[in-house]
Amino acid sequence: MSLNEQREGIEAGRLDMFVDGAFAFILTLLLIGGESIPDSTGKLLLTLGGIPAFAMSFFQIAFFWHGHVRWRKRCHGATPAGRWLSLLLVFFAMIFVYPLHMVFSGVFNWLSGGLLPSDFHLVGGPADMRTLFACYGLxxxxxxxxxxxxxxxxxxxxxxxxxxxxxxxxxxRIWSVPAAIGLVSTLTALLLPLSAPGWTWSIPGFMYSLLFLIGPVVSRFNRRYASA
Structure with a gap:
């Protein structure tokens, strides 16, 4: 192994450690207990009620982190483009974590009929929903x-x-699917009139169920490049 290859390996390792550490820090922002430790059983139960939202948020962050792990398996060297794009991913992740938690805490609060706690409150009605789904989707x-x-x-x-x-x-091609779905969801939220019926504001969220399209996209790619 040449000196240049050794240097690239060290730089790639440092970048990966930074990205891993950044994603780990992002997960700490999702702490179900907030900034304080429960000091009573009532507060403990209230805190534990945030577990479903935390679990889904954790999964989403891990989903993107693992995408970066898979990228590194296919790109071992240290390149300026890889470095800046990795840093850009961390930048977006630190923005994403806030609407992420608000969306899922709101969803589970609604599904449980208010039993599970939520940090998100619809003060502005449809305008708040539009802003939240637009920030999340983008x-x-x-x-x-x-x-x-x-x-x-x-x-x-x-x-x-x-x-x-x-x-x-x-x-x-796999990652282009969630990218497109996020954009379509954002546009839907922005284009929905504020006077639209309440149920229509669930449409931007339900669009993420289209992630199942990743399967057909991969299958088509495999058939097309089976002999490549």
Whole structure:
């Protein structure tokens, strides 16, 4: 291994440690107990009521973090593009965490009929829903879009060095699906009239059920490039 390759390996490792640490810090912002430790059983039960929202938020953050882990498996070197895109992913993640927790705490509060606690309160009615779904969808799309660009970079780097880049191109298409869904959800929230019936404000949220389209996208890609 050349000195340059060793240097690149060290730089890549430092970047990965920074990204991992940043995502770990982001998870601490989702602490179900907030800033204080419960000092009574009543407060303890109230705090535990935030577990469902915390679990879903945890899963979403882990989903994007694991995307970066998979990218590193396909792009071992340290490149300026990979470095800046990784930092951009962390930047968007630190924005995403706030609407993320508000959305899921609100959802579980609504599903439980108010039994589970929520930090989100609809003071402004539909206008608040529009703002929340727009912020959530846009930050979601930005994170997925950044991962799409990371895998695009990995595919170009592999092709440049004469390696097979099918896996990177597959991942690029996978992440383009949540990126597109996030954008469509955002546009839907912004275009819905404030006078629309209350149930219509669930449409931007239900659009994320379209993530099942990742399966058909991958299947089509595999059929097309089976012999690649």
């Amino acid at each position: 930050s979601y799309a930005c994170m997925a879009g950044t991962l799409t660009l990371l895998f695009m970079h990995a595919a170009k780097t592999a092709a440049k060095h004469g390696f097979n880049n099918v896996d990177s191109r597959r991942e690029m």
